[in-house]
Amino acid sequence: MKTEKLFKIKVKVNSEFYERAVPARMTLLQFVRDECNLTGTKEGCGIGECGTCTVLLDGKAINACMMFAVEADGHKIETIEGEQRGEKLSDLQQAFVDNGAVQCGFCTPGMIMSARGLLKKKSKPTDKEIIEAISGNLCRCTGYLPIIEAIRAVARK
Amino acid sequence: MINEFEYCRPKSFNQAVSYLAEFKNARVLAGGTDLIVGLRAGLESPEAVVDIKGISETGSLKVNSKGIQIGPAVTLNQFIETRAVRKNYSALIAAAESIATFQLRNRATIVGNICNASPAADMAPALLVFNAEVEIAGPEGERKLPLSEFFKDVKKTALKKGELVKSIHVPAPHIGTKSGFLKQQRIKGHDLAVASVAAAFCLAKNAKNSGTLRIALGAVAITPLIIPEIPASKKEIDKAVKTAVSSARKIIAPIDDVRSSADYRAEIIKTLISRLIPEVLS
């Protein structure tokens, strides 16, 4: 069996650098979960339709399943594991907990990263902007309202 | 599952063309949002993927009095957030905003949308009413092509083997042009078009009410369609709608698929035209 060609990449994930040799076909999602062992980011569909794999690429929300790891070489990725502020939950995380925005929790990391991407761009987004930011994140449990309220709570502060 | 492939990252268009020639079956990678879906579904298994984001010009978006020059790595969100585009090219913005999700729009590109050449490609009708032009690089050099000649069939463009799009040029519209885009979806959340319409109304020189209507349709034939230019007046909106609808009926050839029946598409295109024309004529 021909050995698959590997590409050396160096990616900053949260506050750490990860240097790995990866096959070209490895998605950023597989890289984060299997190479970096950061399993907070989830796979829900693999084709960019559900948003459970949302991470920030250079501060912008993307679906990690829709990008190859090699494309992330030299870039900065932020995942849910980087959201916490030291020992404390971040304002977004606390707002999700306080507002009943979490049920099964599977969509939660992706939702929070989408919200974080939005708040990085605009600290006081409108309702329309909040909904636009998370409408690519599917949730079957909450009906979205508590999540919108949680993000609003942070935006209001 | 995605199979193995060779990954190339050229630094220039010439190098990209060489890579495309080197492999029997290579695909260009910009945003990857169509490519990865196809690879995962096993619909294609290219030998190589040529990532053009290493070519510096690909990310360039220039807006000036001549129009817009869109590089192949310009993402939809980058486009949407550019004030100068928002100001004068409403149909293009509306089309871009209607595509996929916020996350996908941070990766998906305008050029990618037209090169994928889905009959439902949302950027296509909008770019067509602006008379967009495609600049192509290939083994035989560079060439330009009007976008109206770019779409050949379902997922087939005029690109020859080894060619790739260098940029899209959207000539600046006449002053006072009003444009719009409407897309019918099955859901308010992200969805492919069941049918779509773009329209641009351009006042004639020194005219206050009369001018020309350019209309293009999506998802109602194997390629996006252009309705031949219609003379129209702001004072005769109903007439313009009627003419547009009857012109549309003559050229559409919608199909039945899992998304929609042909009948619904045919009906909806009428609704969309009837709603869009008054908007651009107002």
Place this chain on the structure above:
Amino acid sequence: MPMHGLSSNNRSHPCRGKKIKLTMKEEYKYIGKSYPRIDGPAKVTGSAEYVHDLKLPGMLYARILKSPHASSKIKSINIDMAKKLPGVKAVVTGKELNYKVGLYMIDKDILARDYVRYQGEPVAAVAAIDELTAEKACKLIDVDYEIIEPVLDVMEAAKKGSKLVHPELKKYSFMKGVFDPQPNTNIPHWQKIRKGDMKKGWEEADLIVENDFWNPPVQHVAMETHTAIVRALPQNKAEIWTSAQSPFTVRNLFCVCFGLRHQDVRVRIPSVGGGFGGKAGIHLEPLVYCLSKKSGRPVKLTMTREEEFNTIPSRQGLRSFLKTGVKKDGTITAYEAKLYWDAGAYADYGVNIGRAAATASAGPYEVPNCHVDSFVVYTNKVFGTAYRGFGHLEVLWGVERHMDIIAAKLKIDPLEFRLKNALRDGSKTITGERIYSHTGRVDKCLKSVAKEIGWEKNPKPGNWKKAVNGKIRGKGIAALQKAPAMPTFTSCSVVIKFNEDASCDLLVSGVDYGQGTYTMLTQVAAEELKLPIEKVNVVWDCDTSTNPYDWQTVASRFAVMGGNATIDAAHDALRQIKEVAAQALRCPVGDLVCEDGKVFIKHNPDETIPYEKIVMGYVYPNGNSIGGPVIGRGRFIAQGLTNLDLKTGQGLPALDWTFGAHGVEIEVDVDTGEIKIIKIATSLDAGKVLNEQQCVTQTIGGVVQGLGSAVLEEFKFDKKGRLQNAGFVDYKIPTAKDLPGKFALIFLETELPHGPYGARGIAEHPMISVPGAVGNAFYYATGIEAFEFPLTPERVFFMLRQ
């Protein structure tokens, strides 16, 4: 708690009637309050572990080969090339797996053996060092199929002489006394309800109305797909990690299937990314075990999203034929229903849904004479399983539409018509069960939603042709009812064990897959143990080796049963604490009071001992010790339930009934067919809101899921029975952009005497009559009657113009 769009969040407190529990308190320390979820921090930090995330050393990855045909004979399978692929450690096919699986009807093989019965059915499986290798190996498996014409239409399949999906049906073993399979047909169960005298009922009627309805199969769409890890161990032992709702059911069916001993199989369930009934039973575990046994290594199988739609079971479709006799004044005299459940290729939970939904098939109304035939029907499609509502959403769609149509014919207001016939104190259900005022108040539910949407008496149907600017509005109401569908012997147990600092751990086997169950249990335990809530912990993961038995986390039963078992366990713990304290304090047990983590003599409160000094045993100053570790044991089993008579369906199946109603105002865009929900009001008689935030958020989620059923979701099959929309591109569920303009939630608290603090289950109910309410509103908006859902834009567009 501020909520977007919630116009009111009030809870009515109706008169409680007779107080049966004398110690029932009005105000509680913890019960009723909105404690945030105990699993919130783990989930918002991404540290909560799902089977999706788990890896074991040496673990292999599995992929399955699925049939492309809806019905075929398997002539041969050649796995030689697949086995040879480097990295492949095991390949299995149906022929070598001589085991049968089934919940109630043992009709399924682990992998298709001689016949394939649905497109998407697994025919082979591979375990390899990685997923890509396993996938490549699957592609190298050569299957020779002989295609058989599939049976796709439920009505065709139900006919005598139809081609059989299961020709061997008469040989299958099944749960006798409960189910009634019809040999040589496609009917694995025929549920009958026979009440009263139909001839008399029809004669008394001034008007007889008949209608028929349809709803298609849909999918649960939990965000975490089905996934399982199994490690086969020597001496016929096995360890299972699975994303599932019912650890003991997985273990039990697994052991029955393979002939293993219960003590040799351990099932563990960490966090679960949604269930909605789709993970209620047993799914991937047996297949993964076979791969693990063959390869000698742990194996993990995760369904892709496409497989989740196409291979993993769905919600059944339903064709219902309803016929009602009414008097001029609106009194129902007779009701006849014929239900045909499109169950797909295997019986799974389908037969039980056909049984349970039949018991609610007249709706929450008094029906003196009733004849129901509920047929579960095999077809060559992906099979149906439990889905939130367990058949009640499907059957009440027809019932609530039918009620509105009858009301219109009688020229009686739809609300008045329902109130006139609503079940009340003294009514008997169609299975002969007596209703009391404490059973619940569907009348108040209906009235409250009608008020919320501004219901105007005697509405006139709109005319879509008179739409203004292409838009037209209308209002509709619908009632709902459901009791847990569960065996009469369903039980639950809870253990409370203490730590040295007098904090405690609850061991439970109900699974919290989003409902907030564990958070509610900490409140119950804290309330009953008289312990600060911060000292109560629920051990998150379920483990059949260490956690006490619970039947299944389904049916909206766990709040009642788990809550009661927790109360029982807490009381048991306090008994042990008081026994020791009585000795140490030298007083009768009856003199002792527990409060705030301490026990003291009621007339001499300075004589006190903190729990810390008792829960590991009490030590006297001279060193003598008494007592020992306190372990509270609690359990609950439903009292007095009976099986349904096989011939008449009479019996007492219901632990409790939860009633509710929806009221909705919609706007229809007549030129596109799109329906916009202006406002939706939902009322549920919860008995007692145990945690307000959890009730509110769960209800909103259920309503939105209900809207998905009502206007968006359906499986689309082609003429050959192949699923066309097995993915998110073409199977749409509501997104954040698809929400109603306004929600209103009303929780009634008609105390359930045997419920914890009076509480009933409400987990499934928020979605049950959403389609019915929307369908009814559609008529009053447009003048057009809807007989099938979903009311997608395309369907609506052509319905208007027919």
